[in-house]
Amino acid sequence: MNNEYDVCVIGSGAGGGPVAWTLARAGHSVLVLEKGPWFHTQDFYKDELACCRRSVYTPELKNEQHVLEDENEDGSWTATPTSESGRDFWNGNCVGGSSNFMSGFFHRLKPVDFHQLSEFGPLAGSNRVDWPIDYEDLEPYYDKVEKIIGVSGKFSQHSNAEPRSSADFPFPPTQEHAISGWIDDACAQLDYHALQVPRAILSRPHNKRRSCEYSGYCGSYGCASNAKGSSRAALLNDAVNTGHCHIQPHSKVDKLISNAKGQVTAARYFDRQGEVHQVRAKIFVVACQAIESSRLLLNSSGPRCPQGLANNHGQVGRNLLFSAGGSGSGDFAYQDLSAEKQQQLKVVGPFVNRALDDWYVIHDPAFRQQAHKGGIVEFLFQHPNPTGKANSVKWNSDGKLRWGLPLKRQLESWFTTDRTLNFEVFNDWQPNDNCFVTLDPKVKDQWGTPVARVRTGIHPFDLQVGDYLAEKGKAVLKQMGAVRIRGGASSSPPPNLVAGGCRFGSDPKTSVLNADCRAHDVDNLYVTDASFMPTGGAVPYTWTIYANAFRVADIISARMTG
């Protein structure tokens, strides 16, 4: 390995991959330092234990953890290390990051997401702002993601459709389950518009990647065919093949070292054996996923930044975002269906690919007199993992354990008499003063570095929006004939849907990064994961992370070629 590169990228997921891909193809020398191991396609199987019940793709909490602050009823906050609570806040820590394990239902932000403050005005308790770029700045890169990462879908014009530069998606839609048609029918009866959702999953082979094999086990599993558009499968393999990109797994960066001029000179990291190394580069790109990126900067104090790198105005870690919303579900009892529909419903493999974005902006006087930002409702089957499902059956309705023959009869009923359709609501998590990352004063990781302490406060208005949208999801399930319909908003922060902490903006006093995602006060430091987002929008983040990282990669490339 060299000890000096043009660019050092820390983190190899959706934020790091586009930078490595772009710059390596442009002939620059790129080093990617990844904390976790490098699983290859031939290491991924539909193995519930590996994916979901053991820490195979994430650190053991005794070695690396978070400290989470939850709000008590009296408004105080209680901090609990996750090694005590067992509440795992890690996502995929391996080459390709959590993009290996996404479900891949992809949504662009809409133009309104880029100027929420101007559009909707201030909201007490919310720190929402306008972005320093517009949708038009990002659109070419959303388009690029469709082609490079591979997005499968069918575009149809509708009132909430985002402007596009390509007429349609480069790959036809993935195969769809019969229930998608049932959703379409129900929505038509309700006068809702059922949106056909594109997926970052190949419906046709492309660039040495096979097309989807429709096993029905997608979200939270690594892809055995490379159809899923992970950073690993879609970008990093190509980047390595240029001969200009070196990916180094098992390399935990604990500090970026900066000089008296305020520039980053080296990344310090631990290898698998715990040996400390330093590597130099002209430009450093941080993409560790939002919480860990803020943590790395806060742990990287230097002669010009005693409070942490890029933190001279105390902004790093502030305005952390999750995805607000909630979920719901309904059951379709086989006994209520025709034999044909039963057979249709039991099919495992094809995708649902349906969502509602009719209330992306809510124009409903019964909700608010003024228009307000809403969100989407996404439909999907209950996760097929059987062990987690079975394990929940051991508790009866009184909260007591059941076992023996009653347990067996309940298992039979639970597994064989119906199928559950879920919906998930995505709406904005208002940036607020009670959602942020700091360094824990006591708890350290296995390398002796302070861990991230995360306060996860949600703005109460987000729950109202989530409930409003959940009612729409429940209405669809009811129209479809589902039984046992339940659902609503939740204040629980989903740890796989996290952004912010290093928001970009034009004012160094209120933002960490400029519009190019370069640190205001560190000339050679960029952040390209979801940390840059000052408001989250009301869709999952991955497409936007990819698009913005491609955008910033072009900016860096132009700078390097001068």
Add this chain to the structure above:
Amino acid sequence: MIRRNSVPESQNEMSDSQSGLQQWHSQLLSRRRFLLGLAGGSVAALFPAVCLPLSSKPATIDEWAILGQVQQHLLPDEADSPGAVKIHALDYLRFVVQDPWVDADERQFIVQGSHWLEDLAHSREQTSFLLLDQARREQLLQQIADSSAGENWLSTLLLYLMEALLTDPAYGGNPAGTGWQWLQHTPGYPRPPADKIYPKLNV
């Protein structure tokens, strides 16, 4: 992107459950703190509701025989549906107890629970759990389920019974997919070959 919350007992499984965060959080803390405080535990720690005279329990017991009998009680075999014996649950539990990927406290807890149960059997019934009939075993297990600690132990055994029933046969349970067949479950593919189960991934 499936919205995920971290939920007790399910590690990092994607979950659609959004409600009752505070409730499960407090339950989870109770469980974890209980496990962390296990060292040096006694029957009184596991079954605090029961005040016991010291028993005539022998110094050594067959831990695995007791665990196997408890498993069979919790998930009995029937003619037309598999139970603990048919799904090789005890072999699977041996794998779990030797698996460094499973929390060490939990592994200790599983085995130690057999001692505590045997203590209780001797104190209450003046004999080994292994020699009790089904009705008295049920009575004893119901008693311990009334304490949070005993409930934790039974809950843990049930969790690994469900894993033995429904995880890939490559791990030693669910032989020939018998659990999947019983519950009409369609597994995903490709399935892990023996040299690609997670303890053997060499990355």
